[in-house]
Amino acid sequence: MTRAEARAPRCCTVSGDRGVSDRRHLAERVYATGSVLAARQRIYEHCGRLDAFQDWALGLVAVPAGGRVVDVGCGNGRYLRQLAATTTAELVGLDLSAALLSDLRPRLGARARLAVCDAAALPLPERTADVVLAMHMLYHVADMAQGARELRRIVKPDGTVLVATNADGHLAEIDALVSAAVRELAGGQFTRTQWARRLPLSAAADLLDRLFTQVSVHRYQGWLSIPSAAPVCSYLGSVRALNEGALPGHVSWHDVVTTVGHLLADVSVERPLRVRVDSGVVRARR
16 A cells, blocks of 8 residues: 555545445546455465366356457456467456546457446447457346346347355454454454355355356466565555555554554465455356
8 A cells, every 4th residue: 555545635535325325436446456456456466276267167158259249347457368378259348437447448459348337237239249358257247136137138149248256264364364363453344345255155145146148157266475575565555445444543554554564474485375266257148
């Protein structure tokens, strides 16, 4: 977390379930810059699995040569960039954050068409996508059922939709550290906001099962082995906008992150912090 972030006024923070799905807050704070999202993603570099989630997830779908892939909530374009390098598909990236798309555009050039939009009203004709990706984003849509209906609307009858989210217990050890830090600072209980609690993996499967005829759940589990406090503190700094508003009045998110750093003072390469990864993809076909 930067000093500027630590000094930012708390009145601008929207926390809890509203913060997870508030369009303006998501676009202007939670996903305001690519660097914040990248800090959130970097913690997964410590996963002991040989297959990164992104590679594993794309392996669940066959992208037809010359077909169309639509990445809804494409963020900083990790999936689009990989597809651009490995397929001949037409690529479309859609996101609520104009800032993220502005950062992404020069990295993809003419290889993808990018547009700002709300996932509940996609600016595409029906039945025009061979593959639709909704990777760790459907829980951000205020009306998740409507978001899922839009995914179904744009996919071809023989196409595939992938929806990624986390299962209960994902990063539970980090949650426990945050709770311990708040107890130390102010007493009482505190549970940090995790967006996927709006739509855990089992609930995502149930949602898509109402709209698609073929639905399967694919679990991605493993452990992070983190050799120092820095990656955890960087990750927590990136989720400040969703959490600080729910803290006791005299406690800042900067205080919490600093305290977590102290709690992890003994972590090392020889004694790493182990954090569970429990995520997955729901694959659906019409």
